[in-house]
Amino acid sequence: MxxxxxxxxxxxxxxxxxxYADVKRGSFQMFSLTWTGVAEPDLYRNLFHxxxxxPNGANRGRYRSAEVDRLVEEGGRRFGPVAxxxxxxxxxxxxxxxxxxxxxxxxxxxxxxxxxxxGYTNYxxxxxxxxxxxxxxx
Numbered sequence: 001m002x003x004x005x006x007x008x009x010x011x012x013x014x015x016x017x018x019x020y021a022d023v024k025r026g027s028f029q030m031f032s033l034t035w036t037g038v039a040e041p042d043l044y045r046n047l048f049h050x051x052x053x054x055p056n057g058a059n060r061g062r063y064r065s066a067e068v069d070r071l072v073e074e075g076g077r078r079f080g081p082v083a084x085x086x087x088x089x090x091x092x093x094x095x096x097x098x099x100x101x102x103x104x105x106x107x108x109x110x111x112x113x114x115x116x117x118x119g120y121t122n123y124x125x126x127x128x129x130x131x132x133x134x135x136x137x138x
Contacts, residue, residue, distance in 0.1 A: 026054040026062060032104060044072045044091060048100060063100035 002009045009030065014022070023031050046052050049072045052059040068091055075087030095101075111122045116137045121130040 023060055024054060024058075026060045028060070031060075042076075044068075044088065045076060048072065048091075048095065061100050063098070065094060065098065068094055 013019075019031075022028055023033065046058045048059060048063055048065075048068050049057070050059065050064045050066075050069050051057070053062050053064075054060055071087045071091040071094070075084040075091065078084045078087070109122055109124055109126045111120065113120065117134055118137050119130065119133040119135050121133075123129060
């Protein structure tokens with residue numbers, strides 16, 4: 001599929017420890033991993049702030065934008081999702097334009113459970129945070 005888009009690629013499979021060490025150092029041209037346990041607002045700081053370029057964080061593509069840095073910092077100073085929302089909406093518009101990451105896929109998270117289980121929320125990332133609120137209907 002990359003070739004169809006005009007991108008030449010040579011796949012080099014490594015055992016995971018070597019591969020992940022290269023990813024954490026930022027020693028790659030392209031890699032594929034899955035993010036888990038995403039917790040806002042540190043996600044934006046860790047992935048896109050210029051101060052998080054390895055070895056200081058997970059900005060492994062070495063993305064730099066003074067405007068993104070400012071929005072991450074301003075949003076991070078706010079308490080709660082509603083107060084952070086305008087900063088992160090603008091940040092997402094910039095990231096959509098600059099494309100420091102290209103997502104290859106988005107998985108659907110499916111939960112199958114017995115009838116009578118209440119209080120469970122199916123999160124898009126597959127986290128099971130709501131299990132602590134789940135209970136059987138009486």
